[in-house]
Amino acid sequence: MTGSGYSPSSAPDGRGPWRAPVAAGPLHATVTVPGSKSLTNRELILASLADGPSRLTSPLHSDDSDRMIDALRALGVRIELEPGSGRFGPDILVTPVWPLHGDSIVDCGQAGTVMRFVAALGGFARGDVTLTAHESALHRPMGAMISALREVGVDIDDGGHWALPFVVRGHGHVRGGEVTIDASASSQFVSGLLLAAPRFDVGLHLHHSGARLPSIPHIDMTVEALAHRGVHVERPAQGEWIVPAGAVRGKDVAIEPDLSNAAPFLAAAMVAGGSVSVTGWPAHSTQPGAMLTEILALMGGRVQRRGGALTVTAGSGIQGVDLDLSAAGELTPTIFALAAFADSPSTLHGIGHIRGHETDRIAALVTELRRLGGEADELPDGIRIVPRPLHGGVWQAHHDHRMATTGALIGLAVPGVDVDDIGTTAKTMREFPELWDAMLEDGGDAATHDAETMRAS
Structure with missing residues (x-):
């Protein structure tokens, strides 16, 4: 990881390029994400x-x-x-x-x-x-x-x-x-x-x-x-x-936190080091994001659920994987970002359907990683990623919220990554830039406090 002191990202209103903040050291954060x-x-x-x-x-x-x-x-x-x-x-x-x-x-x-x-x-x-x-x-x-x-x-x-x-x-x-x-x-x-x-x-x-x-x-x-x-x-x-x-039946229903929206925060611990906890993690869930516990562990993270929170702690490194993500295609952008920092190549397959999401996510991920000096190739039903040293540059969101959060995740370890439209994260998480900044602040636990007070300000 490179970079010196942390400073809040630019363009907090979502207009104009958003400079992804670089982590100054290992994370120690607790984050609460909105509902699914x-x-x-x-x-x-x-x-x-x-x-x-x-x-x-x-x-x-x-x-x-x-x-x-x-x-x-x-x-x-x-x-x-x-x-x-x-x-x-x-x-x-x-x-x-x-x-x-x-x-x-x-x-x-x-x-x-x-x-x-x-x-x-x-x-x-x-x-x-x-x-x-x-x-x-x-x-x-x-x-x-x-x-x-x-x-x-x-x-x-x-x-x-x-x-x-x-x-x-x-x-x-x-x-x-x-x-x-x-x-x-x-x-x-x-x-x-x-x-x-x-x-x-x-x-x-x-x-x-x-x-x-x-x-x-x-x-x-x-x-x-x-x-x-x-x-x-x-x-x-x-x-x-x-x-x-x-x-x-008419019924009162409590909505679980969005586990897929939690993915970049949990993965941040593996990119920057340290640990990140997400509160309210359900013991059972049909959300595809529930697969993160297995996937992040497979990639070298230490995963633990205790007291209703899921905590991911960085291991000795990020491991390359061969993964069938057909059941959880929406996790592909986050796993792709981790694979770019892995110790060996990764292949993600079973995801041909994500070409029909907000953008052709396979083509967009490959294009944007190459823009930063990385190596990735499109497959008929997936992507192959070969880790390479990355440099700063513009990361285009392609009107896609998960592309935008992927740029933020890569920017934790690569200085000078500018996400062209961080405002697209409002599609499923309006609070993303504020929560991301709060996760990186000194003390980390401010992420929870800021989430609670954000709506009142």
């Missing part, structure tokens, strides 16, 4: 389809969750923000309406969960629901979802483009039935159908036909969320789900 985006948006959908009000405690407040709230409000759902015990903002109280309202426009922004989950809800509206997105997200795969929704009776006018923007011509109900989908491009196709299925007239019998199904933990998360609300999903075979028609 994946859980928050799933629970918002289920609460909107429920038989009574629901309260979400410690939810995520971010660009993605705001897009979901705005989308559901556009469909007539009553959503209120009320004071709660969460450190990062108010609780969310959801009061459903039925049928949903049509004659509305839903701007999905860059949120894949909004475009895939709300498309299924559009059929429950009385009237047209137009779905669009930020221009940088119009490329995201939607064709398989459109086809599957048509098979269960949703009337969609996409102008023959099989992509956003499109219009769902809602009739107040959806027939449902048996449908086959190739969800190789995104597990969100499966989750979107499963979440809406209890409200289908005859439920849903869903088959996945592709050779591979990515991010299975996210589907497990959806099934578990449904079960907590009284909907039992049968899984008679791999890639097959049966959801009966029936009530979705």
Whole structure:
């Protein structure tokens, strides 16, 4: 690790280049991260389809969750923000309406969960629901979802483009039935159908036909969320789900911390030395980020969960790995950054689907590491990283929050790394620059204090 004294990063408002701070020495920090985006948006959908009000405690407040709230409000759902015990903002109280309202426009922004989950809800509206997105997200795969929704009776006018923007011509109900989908491009196709299925007239019998199904933990998360609300999903075979028609219970739900958003903080201990603890780490979780305990240990970190916190401590070095990340593709950018500092080459595979995320993450990671003097190559289904000495330079975020946090992680050990758009981290964690700076401050534990007071300032 190189660099002298620590100073807070520039561009704290997210405008202009953000100079990634270099760690001046080993870290000794405790960090609290906001709630899970994946859980928050799933629970918002289920609460909107429920038989009574629901309260979400410690939810995520971010660009993605705001897009979901705005989308559901556009469909007539009553959503209120009320004071709660969460450190990062108010609780969310959801009061459903039925049928949903049509004659509305839903701007999905860059949120894949909004475009895939709300498309299924559009059929429950009385009237047209137009779905669009930020221009940088119009490329995201939607064709398989459109086809599957048509098979269960949703009337969609996409102008023959099989992509956003499109219009769902809602009739107040959806027939449902048996449908086959190739969800190789995104597990969100499966989750979107499963979440809406209890409200289908005859439920849903869903088959996945592709050779591979990515991010299975996210589907497990959806099934578990449904079960907590009284909907039992049968899984008679791999890639097959049966959801009966029936009530979705209104319920108060506490949202877990976002474990994938915790990844760069935990990995920071391995890059800079020392240790970082993340509070509120669940004993059991369906989040893909739960795999960090095994992955970081495999790469040479010492991992321990005690008192509800997960602590990662640097070992003697970072070890190169050969990893199948098909179940946790969203962790790829963080693991990629660690691999750039490893003692041997690494291969990450099973991640071809991340080409269809906010950007082509495989191409973007390779391009940006090479820009800093590193060596990486694209594979048909992954990336190979060969550690090389790195130098400063511009790290482009490509409108992708996880690309931005990867630049910050590399910048801990490489002076002069400028992330061109740190503000894109607001997609899932508005507090990232402040939390990152606080982690690096003298004493480290200020990270927790700053997180608690950030919203009050």
